[in-house]
Amino acid sequence: MRRRDKLENITYLLIVAGIVSTYMSGRVSPLIVSIAVFICLINFLLDTRKTAFFRRKRRRAKRTGKKMLLLKNLFIALLLIFLLIDTLFISLSLLTSAIRLLLFAQVLKLFDLKDTRDLLQMKIIVFFQVLSSAATTTNLSLLPLFGIYFVLSIWWIMLFHFREEAKTAREKAGYRIRPSEVRRLATPMFFITTGILSLVSFFLSLIFFFIIPRVGVGLFTHEDTTQIRVSGFSEEVDFGDIGSVKLDPTIVMRVETAGLSSPPKKPFYWKGKVFDYFDGFRWQNTYKKKKSTAGRNPSLYLSNAQREYLIKQNILLESLDARILFAVPIVYNVEGLDSSVRIDEDGTISLSAPPLKRIDYTAYSYPEGLTDKFYPLNTIKGRPISPVSITDKRYLQIPYGMNRVAKLAEDITKGLERPEDKAIKIEKYLKQKFTYNLNAIWDVKRPLNSFLFNVKEGYCEQFATAMAILLRSVGVPARLVTGFLEGEWNRYGGYFLVRQRDAHSWVEAFLPGKGWVTFDPTPSIETPLTGTDIFATAALFIDYIKLKWNRYIIRYSFEDQKMLVTKVRDKTLNLKNLSREFLSMFKNALLSIQSGSLVFRIFIIIAVVLIVLSVFTIVKYFERIAGFKRAASGRKILSNEKRKAVRAYLSMLYLLKKKGFVKERHITPWEFMRTIDRLPPNEIAAVKFITGSYYRIRFGLLPYPQRKLKEMEEALKNLKS
Amino acid sequence: MDVDSKLNALEKNLKQVIKGKDEAVRLSIVALIARGHLLIEDVPGVGKTTLAHALARSIDGSFHRIQFTSDLLPSDIIGVTIYNQKKNSFEFKKGPLFTHVLLADEINRATPKTQSALLEAMNDSQVTVDRKTHPLPKPFFVVATQNPIEYEGTYPLPESQLDRFMVCLDMGYPSKEDERKIIVSSNEDLMPSNLHHVLDTNEVLKLQERVENVKIENSLVTYLLNIIEATRNSPEVLELGVSPRGGIALRKAAQAFALIQGRDYVVPDDIKNLSPYLLAHRVILNTGGEFNVMEERRVIIRDLLEKVEVPL
Structure with a gap:
């Protein structure tokens, strides 16, 4: 075989x-x-x-x-x-x-x-x-x-080269290299060294990746058209639309919130689309006269005090088939997108078309209840913008056949005067009296009544619809909002991981003096992955790497490079501070290693070990290659003894090199022998003996080379000690 | 035959009259036992002729000496065909070329025509006159001397003819100590004609055979080839590189050199040490004739040797 x-x-x-x-x-x-x-x-x-x-x-x-x-x-x-x-x-x-x-x-x-x-x-x-x-x-x-692939390729190329070299050596120089000779080159050591070397070069090339200017076009343009289908963000939303995605773990977006090292006590809601008109079966957005408020730079328009309140969110949104963007209500401004973005009065952020790729934007929001701090007169240029005036009848619309619902609303809020109390009561009522069930079935002819009076089970869509209609029945303006729940907190990256299954709908009610306030009547379901078991932890960590991968590799841009250059320039411009900065950087790095997470510390240790190892192997490798090349040059096939003699001579050269005697390539062994006269006499004798024996075995016809080889080994040992 | 003792005796014999020029002595022996011919080039009076003469005297064979002059004709060395009236036929009268050792003194004083007549004989070990081939005796060894080419009244040997000489060496002035010895010693001691033979022609032939059997390892052949290649691939210093004949000569000489040193195998040092003496007269420098002296060429060859890797 x-x-x-x-x-x-x-x-x-x-x-x-x-x-x-x-x-x-x-x-x-x-x-x-x-x-x-x-x-x-x-x-x-x-x-x-x-x-x-x-x-x-x-x-x-x-x-x-x-x-x-x-x-x-x-x-x-x-x-x-x-x-x-x-x-x-x-x-x-x-x-x-x-x-x-x-x-x-x-x-x-x-x-x-x-x-x-x-x-x-x-x-x-x-x-x-x-x-x-x-x-x-x-x-x-x-x-x-x-x-x-990279490591394999390098191995492949080297082995291929060996093979071709062997062939051409035969053709050109006429000496035969047996396949076994070539095979012997490919030792495990060869694979390890070249593997490490190629990995090192891989990481070195990463540096070039960051340095070489981006041109923005590649050999192939990215065809990244796989959009995630989401529901609930089109112009209409069905009474039971969102339920279908409640088990889908596809990641929809990742949100980094500035200055947040742990999830807040009051959970965030990533608001998407707002609906005002309910016809008994589905919600619609009927407000056509939209006023865009986008494009106000917080640092220009807001005072320092106001800016304190802003919640800055960096959002990486996967490619969805909707043109809605998400942010914590109430959104003030959106930055970082090329295409035109509009923010409507109801707080909907929309693009002109669904994005064809992953997008990345920054949203600024101010907390609910602080509207008056941002719009003291609730107007811009004298016109009311947000909140919408109470007289806007759209938010009080009730479909036909809701008498029973109205009755229920009155019952619930009996004795309460303030709209805020009414809203809290209704929210509580729904949360306590109804159960969450994704598989609930209701009468399709009168879905809301069926849910409220018979089934009493459902999911966010039904709860939110019910609350909105109940609120409207008692005269509190309300609207349905679709969006996403806070999602999973990734403690490694300090961001929220929002999945398809976090899709949600809730209610916003208008409270006098406070503006639009979020209410979520849906009973809390058991929280998904809390990240305690090891797989969940690993998944979180991998997702963190994915985020960074996307941020710093896939979307690494010319802007980033400019920032890098500026950073470097700023750091180096002040030569006086440079050394101090360097020291403090070093100190900080040490401190951060000390205080950093276990993973980070392991990372650092592995990196250091890898660097040391690779430097070591590179040095060793080149020494070996040099020795090997010399041994192999002009060589036909050497007998075992001859090879051993060469090896012994090479190790002698290695020992002498340590003592400061380097044999140059064009120097013959005898000539070299004459240059080592500074050594002690016994060592000179040893070198002379080894050189002489080497010559006789290597080039001559020695009757008993084995014995001679042993004596050479002895002499080598003497030289070593 | 004890090779070592014979070679030692030869060396000792030569050293009697050539003081302090061990290298030249050895090189001349190399040329002899490697079936080559020897060219000694130097200024007058440093012992060229003495060395050549001593070498010839050491061998128990026929020895002729021709003093080359500008009016020397080819027939003066090869011989002539004359009419024998008794036998009623033409008869070839052998010239001084038909000998074991030929000393061609001041070879570059003769005209190119005469030079080439000799050189042809050197290459083929035979002479053809009037369609008749006359073999030369064996061994046939030519020792030629010449004055440096820039001297007056010389016809410099063309490179193609220089190539025929295996070894080209210069004597150089002796060291002060050696010169003292030479000056104080009596004239008798330094006369090569007073030397006695140490080898007969048969022994020379056997030695020549022995040289062929000296082992030369493959990597050394490669080394040798690399050296020759280096002379050809250095257009910045050399206009003409070494010919394959030069390679053959270097191989034979290395074997002979090994034998002289009592080894039956060649080592890299043999090739490296011999190269300047075997290759220098086979190359042409780029610098033009004026500086094309042998010493200059040897320096270049030594430089080239620094670039060629010695096999391990």
Whole structure:
């Protein structure tokens, strides 16, 4: 049985990496991908075991070479036709069809991995696979895959080079290098060293990533069109719309709140869309005369005291199929978006079109109940803007057939005068008397009545609708709001992680003197993942890395670079302070290591160990390479004794180097021997003996080299001590 | 035959008359036993002819000396065909070339025509006159001397002909101590004609055979090739590199050098030490004729040796 070459093994690993990256691009169905993996596996196994069979076949193939070639060419032509059809009719995207084509070409090539050239072609296919999947996805999991691909590639290239060198050495210089010689080069040490080296270079190239100016265009533009479907944020929302997503863990957004190191006691609500009109079945937004208030820079328009109240939120929103943005009520301003943003009087932030990619913006909100502090007269230029005047009948609209509901509202709020008390009462009533149930079924003809009087079970949609109508029945202006709950607090990054299942609807009621205030009548459900078990912790940590990945790698921009440069300039401009700053930075770094989280500390330790290790291995590696190169230069195949003699001589050179005697390459051993006269006599004798013995074994015909070798070892030991 | 003792005796013999020039002595022996020819180039009066003469005297074989002059003709050294009236036929009268050791003194004083006649014989070990080939005796060893090329009244040997000499060495002035010895010693002691033979022609042939059997490791061949390649790939200093014939010569010489030192295998030092003497007269410097003296070329060759890696 043929021993498989390491180069071939690595090629197979690369193939797997290529297939996985194809899978990550999401353009090929998992079924086809698994078939490809299967074929790869089959080829891998068959190739080793049935070599004889394959060889026989190959010989026959040589005879019928023309036929095979024709068949191959036919396949390639078919593939090209397939590419054309795929691009024009099926996927409608050149990138997608190219990814598919690559996979098919790869599978075809798998049956044809014969010589070095085939391996090279396969390598090129895998390269393009990884490249194209990098163009289609910004998934973090591509990073480890790329790391693996990177290390494998470097191994592959080096082994490939060895093989080619051996070949050309035979052709050019005429001396034969046995395959076993090449194989012997690829020791575990070789893989470890080159692996570490390539990882180091990988991290070094990261520096270039941050330094080289962004141009904003890539080889392939990102096609990141997979939008998350959300409900509840269009112009209409059904009585039971949100329920369908209540179990979906897809991440919708991440919110960083400035100056917040733990979640607040009163939970945040990420307000999205506001609805004013309920027809008994669905909510609508009927207010057409929208006044935009966007574009007011807080630092220009607000006093310091006012700015104190602002809640700054950095929001990273996944690509949704809605044009609504989210923020804590009551939003004052939104920054950081290129496209025009409008903030309506009811506090809805909207874009002109649904974003096609992940977006990132900053929202400033002021707390509820402080409206008068921001708009003392509730007006801008004399016109009321927010809150909407009580006379606006839209927020008191009640659909037909709500007599019973009105009666109930009166019953609940009996004896209460202030709208605030009424709202609190109703909220309490719904929270206590009704139960949360995602699977509740109500009468579709009269959903609200059915919910309030018969079923008494439901979820946020029903609770919020009920509360809004009950409030309106007793004369308190109210409206339905859809958005997201606070979400999960990620303690590693200090941000909120909001998922699809956090979608929610609640009520805003207008209270005199306070403005619009949030009420949530939905009974609290048990909180999801609290992050106690290890998987949840790991998930939180990974999500934190994902956030940073997205922020500093995917969306790393020219602006960031400018900021970096400014930062560096500011730091270095003041040369006087530089050293002091450096010291304090160092001190701070030490302190932060001391006080930092366990994960951070482990991170630092690993980084330090890695750096030290890599420096060490680099030095060792080059020493070895230099020694090896010298030993190998102009060498035919050395007998065992000769190799041992060379090794002994090299270790002598190494010892002498430590003592300050370096043999230059063009110096012959005898000439070198004459330069070490500063050594003590016994050592000179040892060197002379080793050199002489080395010459006799290496170039001469010594009858008993084994004995001589032993004596050389002895002399080496003397030299060492 | 005890090789070591024979070679030692030869060396000792030569050193009797050539004081303090061990290197020159050894190199001349190298040329002899590696089946090469020797060219000694130096100013007059430093012992060129003495060395050549001593070498010839040490071998128990025929020895001729030709003093080259500008009116020397090829036939003066090869021989002539004359009509034998008794036998009624033409007969070839062998010239001084037909000998074991030939001392060609001041070779560059002769015209190129005569020079080339000699050099052809050196290369082929035979002479063809009137369509008849006459083999030269074995061993056939030429020791030529020449004055430095810039001297008056010389016809400098072209590079292609210099190539035929295996070793080109210069004597150089002796050190003060050695010169003192030379000056005080009696004339008798320094006369090569007073030396006795230490080798006969058969022994020389055997030695030459032995040289061929000295082991030269493959990596050393590569080393040698690298050196030659370096001379060819240095257009900034050398206009003409070493020919393959030069490579052959270097290999043979290294083997001979090893044998002289009592080894039956070549070591890198052999090649490295011999290179300046074997390669310098085979290259042309870029600087032009004026500085194209042998010493200059040796410096260049030594520089090149600094760039070639010694195999381990």
